[in-house]
Amino acid sequence: xxxxxxxxxxxxxxxxxxxxxxxxxxxxxxxxxxxxxxxxxxxxxxxxxxxxxxxxxxxxxxxxxxxxxxxxxxxxxxxxxxxxxxxxxxxxxxxxxxxxxxxxxxxxxxxxxxxxxxxxxxxxxxxxxxxxxxxxxxxxxxxxxxxxxxxxxxxxxxxxxxxxxxxxxxxxxxxxxxxxxxxxxxxxxxxxxxxxxxxxxxxxxxxxxxxxxxxxxxxxxxxxxxxxxxxxxxxxxxxxxxxxxxxxxxxxxxxxxxxxxxxxxxxxxxxxxxxxxxxxxxxxxxxx
Amino acid sequence: xxxxxxxxxxxxxxxxxxxxxxxxxxxxxxxxxxxxxxxxxxxxxxxxxxxxxxxxxxxxxxxxxxxxxxxxxxxxxxxxxxxxxxxxxxxxxxxxxxxxxxxxxxxxxxxxxxxxxxxxxxxxxxxxxxxxxxxxxxxxxxxxxxxxxxxxxxxxxxxxxxxxxxxxxxxxxxxxxxxxxxxxxxxxxxxxxxxxxxxxxxxxxxxxxxxxxxxxxxxxxxxxxxxxxxxxxxxxxxxxxxxxxxxxxxxxxxxxxxxxxxxxxxxxxxxxxxxxxxxxxxxxxxxxxx
Numbered sequence: 001x002x003x004x005x006x007x008x009x010x011x012x013x014x015x016x017x018x019x020x021x022x023x024x025x026x027x028x029x030x031x032x033x034x035x036x037x038x039x040x041x042x043x044x045x046x047x048x049x050x051x052x053x054x055x056x057x058x059x060x061x062x063x064x065x066x067x068x069x070x071x072x073x074x075x076x077x078x079x080x081x082x083x084x085x086x087x088x089x090x091x092x093x094x095x096x097x098x099x100x101x102x103x104x105x106x107x108x109x110x111x112x113x114x115x116x117x118x119x120x121x122x123x124x125x126x127x128x129x130x131x132x133x134x135x136x137x138x139x140x141x142x143x144x145x146x147x148x149x150x151x152x153x154x155x156x157x158x159x160x161x162x163x164x165x166x167x168x169x170x171x172x173x174x175x176x177x178x179x180x181x182x183x184x185x186x187x188x189x190x191x192x193x194x195x196x197x198x199x200x201x202x203x204x205x206x207x208x209x210x211x212x213x214x215x216x217x218x219x220x221x222x223x224x225x226x227x228x229x230x231x232x233x234x235x236x237x238x239x240x241x242x243x244x245x246x247x248x249x250x251x252x253x254x255x256x257x258x259x260x261x262x263x264x265x266x267x268x269x270x271x272x273x274x275x276x277x278x279x280x281x282x283x284x285x286x287x288x
Numbered sequence: 289x290x291x292x293x294x295x296x297x298x299x300x301x302x303x304x305x306x307x308x309x310x311x312x313x314x315x316x317x318x319x320x321x322x323x324x325x326x327x328x329x330x331x332x333x334x335x336x337x338x339x340x341x342x343x344x345x346x347x348x349x350x351x352x353x354x355x356x357x358x359x360x361x362x363x364x365x366x367x368x369x370x371x372x373x374x375x376x377x378x379x380x381x382x383x384x385x386x387x388x389x390x391x392x393x394x395x396x397x398x399x400x401x402x403x404x405x406x407x408x409x410x411x412x413x414x415x416x417x418x419x420x421x422x423x424x425x426x427x428x429x430x431x432x433x434x435x436x437x438x439x440x441x442x443x444x445x446x447x448x449x450x451x452x453x454x455x456x457x458x459x460x461x462x463x464x465x466x467x468x469x470x471x472x473x474x475x476x477x478x479x480x481x482x483x484x485x486x487x488x489x490x491x492x493x494x495x496x497x498x499x500x501x502x503x504x505x506x507x508x509x510x511x512x513x514x515x516x517x518x519x520x521x522x523x524x525x526x527x528x529x530x531x532x533x534x535x536x537x538x539x540x541x542x543x544x545x546x547x548x549x550x551x552x553x554x555x556x557x558x559x560x561x562x563x564x565x566x567x568x569x570x571x572x573x574x575x576x577x578x
Binding site: 197 | 296297298299300301304325326328331347365367368379380382383384385386389390421423424425426428429456457458459460461462463464465478479480481482485486489492493496497510511514537540541543544546
């Protein structure tokens, strides 16, 4: 089963939830944690894994053989990402803009374009206290995260419970990270910002047809609008975590709830059971 | 005209509350919400929309079933695994057009798709340019570029002194698009291991694109040891820490009221944000690049 942890708004507690859930489950299930927030991977700060393998992530980018090039401009015309400009006697490649789709080499009538690997990130694999851990890291200055996220997901082992720490927002990196999940936990906080971004995240999950439920973090400040929204939309609130300076202090030092306040393990196990029930019901109703 | 962009790396460190407060404090500015996939600044500024425009940028491949001979070439060539069983998954399709060029029977067309909206609004603090990327859409970087370009145009037309942008979290494409060519970046962090780790990466992006950066530590008293560590890390890289905002629930209360915290309270959070704006505005006026 694949459970992703997303939020819309950043800083609501995704990583705290993903790591605490992994550590609460590890004695009962085979657990893998995939940190797909490759722009700002943080789960390692909490799980402190020992990495055993790493591999670089590259995307193919064009290399022009100027001996062959006739400067016809067909490659630049075909490139949807404006990554190629053809001048009178020079071809400019804007490497950061290239998505590695390969259309330029395909359309070149002179076969003057070959492809070179361009390193954009790294994927590391290891273990942390019985949890298999995979993280991706985008190289600073590189703009395109999805290929690194794809590689993290492809590096996951089969079977067991896979927990995915998703980046904030609702655009392509989020879609890449949550695609294929059986369930998505949306972590939010009871403020207008939290609610606005939760609604966007819910729309995204509906578009992708992934069932979701909410964890309300820092409950006690703000207002009751998130609960009202969830009730109206029929989205279950799976867990409530209070605003507590002790939790915030533990978090600031990189300590999960499962370790710093072990009584929370039970809450996370109950959360998992609830998610399993929801996904099982969905499977059996789909069969009917 | 000078452009300030507020970034953080890690999400939820307080970018929008700070930008909303600068909106209330700064004179002669246009505001730009560059967090186009989860925009929140409008919740503090209650804008009235004056102009709404569609953002057409994406495109997806469409296969004509009548013409398709099911040869499978497109499926084989697509590098984004967007075609299965001779159908295109519009969410996976990046619109590159490889399949369109390669199809031997010309069964594939590229259909333009609307990927969002952008708005020019009036607020009680001045004009705001904001946007909404469509759900699960691509091209957030291009939409950010449109927002910035519109903000710049307004600033030029009205001879405004500042563009103040609320940036997205992370370091990827919309961040690069928000940052490149700006005059100054304010990086808002918090004294947590995650905040510190993410600050280092976003500082790296600022260096990469040659934009000078200043740091603000929000909720600095949550972990004063980490705050000291951030200060010493910044010092060793020649980066100034210009703001230390204490943890106070007044910020959340102001968000619930839908107003910037500086218009909600006269407390220590407000005093610190005002002090920070005085420094930033002076730096912007004097040319931060020197």
